[in-house]
Amino acid sequence: MPLTLENIQQKFRECGLKSTPQRTAIYQALVQSTAHPTAEDLFAQVSPTYPMLSLNTVYYTLSVLRTAGLVLEVNIGHDRARFDANLSPHHHVICQGCQNILDVMDPRLNRLASPSGLPDDFEISSYQVAFRGYCGACRKSKISMTTSPSGKRPVSS
């Protein structure tokens, strides 16, 4: 189902959040994206529609939505925080070339056995698998890099 503005506003109300244009736009942008955008990505995406929007508001909004349980922080590495509105249990694949993150919905991964070798009193509540590798495009660059006589990296941006 497409998430209409009414859907979003109702969702906010259910969570006890005020519904403002900025907040709605930020959440909508996140819901519509599968790219696990950063705060700045969202800012760039919503900014054209709301030129007055400040990056600070994006951070604030994301922290509110995260506290309300409407979005998750998906952190790959310790660099900038990335966000995800996909709340169903899933895992991620990260391309080590372009740093893009894809969702992995494979249900087999949701049935891993508890790991052995932990202290008895450690209680596992959740887990996530992070696959790393190279997407098609980045593999091509890698190959041309490897075979290139100069050994130089292809232009990356």
Next chain:
Amino acid sequence: MPLTLENIQQKFRECGLKSTPQRTAIYQALVQSTAHPTAEDLFAQVSPTYPMLSLNTVYYTLSVLRTAGLVLEVNIGHDRARFDANLSPHHHVICQGCQNILDVMDPRLNRLASPSGLPDDFEISSYQVAFRGYCGACRKSKISMTTSPSGKRPVSS
């Protein structure tokens, strides 16, 4: 086997790295730790022995060792970077209370099937499972917090 200074220095030589007292001390501290320390942790640990050591050097050394493949960056969340000299394939458990990281060596986790639903041309090269939960000590605090009439958090530091 205990990693002697000679072992370390030979390792450095094999990787084409110069062997300096600071570098050796930093690497040794990391090898001897299972706590996945941050750069600052290592700085604090080595500092007493090398009072002239600068935090910058720790960062520089860690990046050199990482490039050489002698240490791995283990990033849980997007906060400060944490490092690990344990190169054998393993996974991690993170306590959401104290943020401590434990190694999980369960070999079953090293045989996960490739996930379904990926683009055909995506090549997975590795993966890591990050378990989250609460260690014994933090579970106790949680329970006492939950049952405490005031609902206040126990003093955390």
Next chain:
DNA sequence: GTCATTGCAAAGGATTTGCAGTTCC
């Protein structure tokens, strides 16, 4: 009307960079 939300500016913390002096090979 009240309180959450917003925007702006400034602070904060982790990490990187520039550069001169030193040390290892």
Next chain:
DNA sequence: GGAACTGCAAATCCTTTGCAATGAC
């Protein structure tokens, strides 16, 4: 001797905080 390494300081980047003005309910 030359290149890599070190230390210090300053810069950078992402994120948070303070505060006054605005807007939702």
